Amino acid sequence: MQRITVLAVFAAMLCIVSGRPGDIFPRVWASIDLHEIQMNNEGTEGDRKEARNEWAKKYGVEKQWNEFINKRASMVMQTRELLARLPDLYEKYLATWNDDQLWKNIEEKQKRLAAKYKKEFEVLKIAKEMVERAGHEYKTEPRRISTFSSVLMGGASVPMPGATYPLTADQIMSAVPVRHLQQLEMLELGLRSINREAPTRFTRRILSADEPLIFIGGIPRSGTTLMRAMLDSHPDIRCGAETSIVPAIVGMRDQWSTPNMAKEANMSGISQETLDDATSAFLLELIGKHGPMAKRLCNKDPYTAIALPTFIRLFPNSKHILMIRDARASIHSIIQRKVPVAGYNRTNIPQMLQMWNTQLTKMVNFCTNAKGLCLMVYYERLVQRTEEEARRILNFLDVPWSEDVLKHEEKIGSEVKLNPKEFSTSQVKEKVNKKALTSWFGCYSEDVLNNMDNLAPLLLRLGYNTSAHEPDYKEFAGDPEEFYSVVYKF
Known part of the structure; x- marks a missing residue:
C-alpha cells in the first residue's frame, strides 16, 4: 500500500x-x-x-501485451532448448580436451613456427654481419663495390657458412628471403647516407638525354618481343624485358602539357623544359638500371610508338623501330592468348580491327614524319628474309653487324633475359620461323574477312593482300628493290 x-x-x-x-x-x-x-x-x-x-x-494495449507475452514465451523456449543441449556440449568439450592427437598437432605446429623464427633470426644475423663488413669496406675501399648486390655476388669477401664465392642467384634467394633483401637494401641506403664520399654508382658511364637509345614499339603481338630478343643477343645492345612503366611515365608527361597543368606549373616556376629534363632523367634511370650496362641501351614497350614525338623531344638522338604485322594475325594472337590490351574488346572482332587501324595509323604517321629516326619493320619480311632485314636494322641503328642476332634462341637465359609474364616468352625461345604467319587461317568468319577493307583500311595501304582469305605473303619475301619500291611505300 x-x-x-x-x-x-x-x-x-x-x-x-x-x-x-x-x-x-x-x-x-x-x-x-x-x-x-x-x-x-x-x-x-x-x-x-x-x-x-x-x-x-x-x-x-492488447496488441503490445500479446507481443510481449509471445516474445517472453519464445525466450523461455530458447532457454529450455539451450539447457537441454548443455550436456551434449559438455561431452564434446571433454572429448576435445582429451583428444591426444589434437594436442600433438598443436605442439608440432608450435615447433615448426619456432624453427621458422629461429631460421629467420639466423638469416638476419648473417645479414647483419654482411652489412657490417660492407660498411667497413665502404669506409676503407669505397670504390671496390658499387652496390650491396656486389657484396652478395662476391664483390667483397663476406663469410657465409657453407657457401663458395661468388654466390649464385639460387644460393642467394634460397638463403635470404625477399623481405630480408629489401631490409638490406634499406640498410645499404643508410650506409651511403653515413658515408659522405662520392656515391660509387657514378663510377659507371653517366647517361644523358643525348644518349642514342633504341626504342621498339608497335601494336601488341606484332613481333616486338622477337625484335627485342634479336637485338638483345647483339653484344653491344641491351634491351631487357618489357617494363610497362616507360609508356605510363610518358603518358603522365603528356598530361602535364595540357593548358591547365602547364599554367599551374608555370605559376610555380616549372617550365615545360624542366619537366622534359626531369622526365628524361627518370626514364634514363629506369632503362639504364633494369639490366646490365651496354654500349647501346634499348627499351621494348609496344605503346612507346604512339608517343613517338614525345620520345624524340626527350631523347633527340634516339632511334625507333616500328613493328608492323598483319592485323588479322595480331588480333587472332591477342584473342587466342587472352592478352589484356586496353581498348580492345576480345569478344568483338570488328571493334578490335577498328582499334588496330586507328592506333597503327597514328604510329605510322608519326614514324614517317620522323625521317632518319624511325624505321618500319614488317614482321612477315623479318621471318622470311631474316638476315637481310637484320642487316638493314643494324645499319639504321649504326651498330656493327653480328651473327649473334640470327641465333637469339641460343642466348635465352644468359644474354637474353625473359620476363615469364610476357605473353611471347614461350615463342621467342624458338628459332625465327614462319609458323605464326598462317596461325590465323580459318579463324575469322566470311563476313569479317569480306569487310576487312572497311574495318581496317590501313592493311591495304601497307601492302597486305586483303582479298585473299589465306594469303601466302610472298610479296614480303621478294628482292629488296622490288619490295621497297612496291610494297614498302612509306
Missing part, C-alpha cells in the same frame, strides 16, 4: 510539473493497476492471467 501511495504522489507531481496530466496520468494508473495484479497472491495463475488480459483490454 505504501508503494501505491508513493507512485500516486509521484504521478501527481509529474502532472503538476509537466502541465500535461492527460498524457501521463493514464500511464501511471495503468502501471499501478498492473502492479496490484502482479502482487495479488489470491486466486490461481489462470485468474491472474485473465486479470492481466482484462487490464490490457481496459487500457487499450
Whole structure:
C-alpha cells in the first residue's frame, strides 16, 4: 500500500510539473493497476492471467501485451532448448580436451613456427654481419663495390657458412628471403647516407638525354618481343624485358602539357623544359638500371610508338623501330592468348580491327614524319628474309653487324633475359620461323574477312593482300628493290 501511495504522489507531481496530466496520468494508473495484479497472491495463475488480459483490454494495449507475452514465451523456449543441449556440449568439450592427437598437432605446429623464427633470426644475423663488413669496406675501399648486390655476388669477401664465392642467384634467394633483401637494401641506403664520399654508382658511364637509345614499339603481338630478343643477343645492345612503366611515365608527361597543368606549373616556376629534363632523367634511370650496362641501351614497350614525338623531344638522338604485322594475325594472337590490351574488346572482332587501324595509323604517321629516326619493320619480311632485314636494322641503328642476332634462341637465359609474364616468352625461345604467319587461317568468319577493307583500311595501304582469305605473303619475301619500291611505300 505504501508503494501505491508513493507512485500516486509521484504521478501527481509529474502532472503538476509537466502541465500535461492527460498524457501521463493514464500511464501511471495503468502501471499501478498492473502492479496490484502482479502482487495479488489470491486466486490461481489462470485468474491472474485473465486479470492481466482484462487490464490490457481496459487500457487499450492488447496488441503490445500479446507481443510481449509471445516474445517472453519464445525466450523461455530458447532457454529450455539451450539447457537441454548443455550436456551434449559438455561431452564434446571433454572429448576435445582429451583428444591426444589434437594436442600433438598443436605442439608440432608450435615447433615448426619456432624453427621458422629461429631460421629467420639466423638469416638476419648473417645479414647483419654482411652489412657490417660492407660498411667497413665502404669506409676503407669505397670504390671496390658499387652496390650491396656486389657484396652478395662476391664483390667483397663476406663469410657465409657453407657457401663458395661468388654466390649464385639460387644460393642467394634460397638463403635470404625477399623481405630480408629489401631490409638490406634499406640498410645499404643508410650506409651511403653515413658515408659522405662520392656515391660509387657514378663510377659507371653517366647517361644523358643525348644518349642514342633504341626504342621498339608497335601494336601488341606484332613481333616486338622477337625484335627485342634479336637485338638483345647483339653484344653491344641491351634491351631487357618489357617494363610497362616507360609508356605510363610518358603518358603522365603528356598530361602535364595540357593548358591547365602547364599554367599551374608555370605559376610555380616549372617550365615545360624542366619537366622534359626531369622526365628524361627518370626514364634514363629506369632503362639504364633494369639490366646490365651496354654500349647501346634499348627499351621494348609496344605503346612507346604512339608517343613517338614525345620520345624524340626527350631523347633527340634516339632511334625507333616500328613493328608492323598483319592485323588479322595480331588480333587472332591477342584473342587466342587472352592478352589484356586496353581498348580492345576480345569478344568483338570488328571493334578490335577498328582499334588496330586507328592506333597503327597514328604510329605510322608519326614514324614517317620522323625521317632518319624511325624505321618500319614488317614482321612477315623479318621471318622470311631474316638476315637481310637484320642487316638493314643494324645499319639504321649504326651498330656493327653480328651473327649473334640470327641465333637469339641460343642466348635465352644468359644474354637474353625473359620476363615469364610476357605473353611471347614461350615463342621467342624458338628459332625465327614462319609458323605464326598462317596461325590465323580459318579463324575469322566470311563476313569479317569480306569487310576487312572497311574495318581496317590501313592493311591495304601497307601492302597486305586483303582479298585473299589465306594469303601466302610472298610479296614480303621478294628482292629488296622490288619490295621497297612496291610494297614498302612509306
